[in-house]
Amino acid sequence: MVENTVWRRRSQVLMVMFALAAGVLLWRAVDLQVWHSGFLSTQAEARQVRVVDIPAHRGMIRDRNGEPLAVSTPVDSVWANPARLAEDTAAIERLAAVTGHDPRTLVQTVQARRDREFMYIRRHMTPDEAEVVTALDIPAVYLQREYRRYYPMGEVAAHVLGFTNIDDQGQEGMELAFDDWLRGESGSKRVIRDRLGRVVEDLGLVREPRPGRDLTLSIDRRVQYLAYRELKAAVSEHNARSGSLVILDAQTGEVLAMANQPAFNPNNRATLRSMHTRNRAVSDVFEPGSAIKPFIVAAAMDAGMVDTSSRIDTSPGWMRVQNATIRDLRNYGELSLTGVLSHSSNVGATRVAMSLPPETLWSSLRGFGFGDVTASGFPGERSGNLTHFDRWQKIRQATLAYGYGVSVTPLQLARAYAALASGGVMRDVSFVRVDAPPPGVPVTDPGHARALLGMMEYVVTEGTGTRAAVPFYRVSGKTGTARKSGLGGYEEERHVAVFAGTAPASDPRLVTVVVIDEPGGEHYAGGLVAAPVFSRVMSGALRLLDITPDDVRRDEGRVAGTHLPGEPG
Ligand code: 59J
Numbered sequence: 001m002v003e004n005t006v007w008r009r010r011s012q013v014l015m016v017m018f019a020l021a022a023g024v025l026l027w028r029a030v031d032l033q034v035w036h037s038g039f040l041s042t043q044a045e046a047r048q049v050r051v052v053d054i055p056a057h058r059g060m061i062r063d064r065n066g067e068p069l070a071v072s073t074p075v076d077s078v079w080a081n082p083a084r085l086a087e088d089t090a091a092i093e094r095l096a097a098v099t100g101h102d103p104r105t106l107v108q109t110v111q112a113r114r115d116r117e118f119m120y121i122r123r124h125m126t127p128d129e130a131e132v133v134t135a136l137d138i139p140a141v142y143l144q145r146e147y148r149r150y151y152p153m154g155e156v157a158a159h160v161l162g163f164t165n166i167d168d169q170g171q172e173g174m175e176l177a178f179d180d181w182l183r184g185e186s187g188s189k190r191v192i193r194d195r196l197g198r199v200v201e202d203l204g205l206v207r208e209p210r211p212g213r214d215l216t217l218s219i220d221r222r223v224q225y226l227a228y229r230e231l232k233a234a235v236s237e238h239n240a241r242s243g244s245l246v247i248l249d250a251q252t253g254e255v256l257a258m259a260n261q262p263a264f265n266p267n268n269r270a271t272l273r274s275m276h277t278r279n280r281a282v283s284d285v286f287e288p289g290s291a292i293k294p295f296i297v298a299a300a301m302d303a304g305m306v307d308t309s310s311r312i313d314t315s316p317g318w319m320r321v322q323n324a325t326i327r328d329l330r331n332y333g334e335l336s337l338t339g340v341l342s343h344s345s346n347v348g349a350t351r352v353a354m355s356l357p358p359e360t361l362w363s364s365l366r367g368f369g370f371g372d373v374t375a376s377g378f379p380g381e382r383s384g385n386l387t388h389f390d391r392w393q394k395i396r397q398a399t400l401a402y403g404y405g406v407s408v409t410p411l412q413l414a415r416a417y418a419a420l421a422s423g424g425v426m427r428d429v430s431f432v433r434v435d436a437p438p439p440g441v442p443v444t445d446p447g448h449a450r451a452l453l454g455m456m457e458y459v460v461t462e463g464t465g466t467r468a469a470v471p472f473y474r475v476s477g478k479t480g481t482a483r484k485s486g487l488g489g490y491e492e493e494r495h496v497a498v499f500a501g502t503a504p505a506s507d508p509r510l511v512t513v514v515v516i517d518e519p520g521g522e523h524y525a526g527g528l529v530a531a532p533v534f535s536r537v538m539s540g541a542l543r544l545l546d547i548t549p550d551d552v553r554r555d556e557g558r559v560a561g562t563h564l565p566g567e568p569g
Pocket of ligand 1: 399
């Protein structure tokens with residue numbers, strides 16, 4: 001019995017000890033959490049484990065030959081913990097001196113943020129500049145490794161490439177269209193920071209950053225430079241409001257060059273303004289005017305309403321449709337189809353169009369992509385407009401014949417000409433290099449497409465497009481001069497000057513469309529303002545791409561100072 005008493009006594013003592021211990025622990029826990037939370041949290045904060053981001057390197061954008069067009073270079077962004085830095089005014093002033101800030105302003109800014117733990121001091125410094133900051137060894141000031149996008153061609157390829165924002169996210173163009181492909185995936189690592197927030201221990205990777213992938217465009221940077229230079233010169237020479245130029249590979253639908261004016265320098269974010277950064281070649285629509293006429297002829301040939309022997313009576317140089325009058329520059333009398341194109345007769349084109357059932361004409365134009373996006377995937381691409389035929393009145397079908405009441409982007413027009421250039425096959429437009437030419441969709445009889453190329457060759461040799469000629473190459477194309485429709489109808493003083501064409505006409509390889517918006521000088525016709533640009537750009541591009549000449553006559557067509565292959569130098 002005695003043992004029991006002893007044992008009971010002992011267990012009572014133990015119980016009391018436990019209770020005391022629990023009480024002390026409980027008191028200590030409450031004490032720390034409530035009365036000394038500052039110390040604990042400070043310690044915790046000071047020794048806190050953090051997971052920090054490791055930005056991924058953004059993929060490079062290259063031209064079709066691998067030339068760099070957009071490159072990510074490493075930069076360091078200086079940041080600080082204002083909660084720590086705010087008291088040290090002298091340090092802030094030293095920091096201001098090496099980060100290009102006014103000292104007083106920086107002191108105020110840091111102190112205004114004393115309740116925060118993070119603020120950028122200066123984004124995207126070069127590693128050398130950032131080294132100077134590190135050398136100051138100011139507590140609570142750190143560097144964050146980031147990447148800055150650099151565009152070696154500057155303005156030249158700006159619209160196609162687009163640009164990224166300061167956080168390396170695509171905003172426009174290919175940078176936006178392929179942002180997921182280019183950006184990769186940022187990684188993360190676990191670190192411990194000391195009291196001053198400096199990383200004292202790197203606990204290692206949480207996730208490896210996955211670098212972005214490179215992107216190879218269809219663009220040829222040499223051709224792009226040529227297109228940019230000649231368009232810029234023409235917009236300036238003719239004091240035009242804006243301009244666009246598109247060069248497609250006729251066989252593959254690849255965009256070899258795309259330039260707009262005004263342009264912008266993507267390396268200088270301060271100058272980014274939407275009127276300059278908009279890629280007009282895909283986002284601005286215009287009434288094509290006579291540049292549409294070849295497709296009217298193709299539709300009528302496909303419908304069997306006309307053929308290469310047809311004669312069209314355009315006398316007396318005007319015609320009435322409903323309560324409108326359609327006019328030519330003068331009375332061209334009876335014309336062949338070639339004559340309708342080479343003289344650019346509105347009356348001739350209207351007579352051809354009116355011979356077709358509305359649905360037939362509409363379907364044919366639709367097949368050439370009018371009123372439809374080109375499926376290029378370019379951000380902000382517009383589809384233009386082609387009113388459905390069951391809403392046409394006679395006058396609508398008539399003005400459609402010479403390019404009014406329909407709207408296109410320069411890219412859409414180029415794609416349609418590429419169909420005529422490639423034997424009547426419509427292909428998607430591609431901004432990335434394609435390795436095998438896509439099959440495409442036949443939209444007009446190959447024989448009719450070839451016949452049209454022949455007719456459009458006369459536009460350049462004898463018609464309104466003589467200034468589009470390219471030495472040593474046969475060229476097929478069409479001029480357009482369209483008055484712009486304003487609030488009070490079509491304006492006499494504002495025009496769009498267009499030249500669209502392809503070369504070499506015997507085996508078309510390149511299609512180029514030049515659109516000059518509101519030429520302000522004495523000339524405004526497509527044949528005078530756009531055709532010369534076409535000639536210079538096409539001539540340079542054909543040589544750059546080493547395309548065999550198909551018009552090596554030895555007569556006056558020669559350009560002085562050039563030699564045919566094999567001739568003495
Ligand atoms: C023209 C038009 C406006 C719309 C005429 C341009 C019409 C019309 C209503 C006179 C300038 C001008 C629907 S002529 O592109 O016919 O490229 O070398 O803008 O006719 O009825 O002072 N070819 N252009 N017409 N409208 N509406 C001719 C033609 C064309 C040219 C020029 C201009 C027009 C010499 C245009 C060329 O082929």
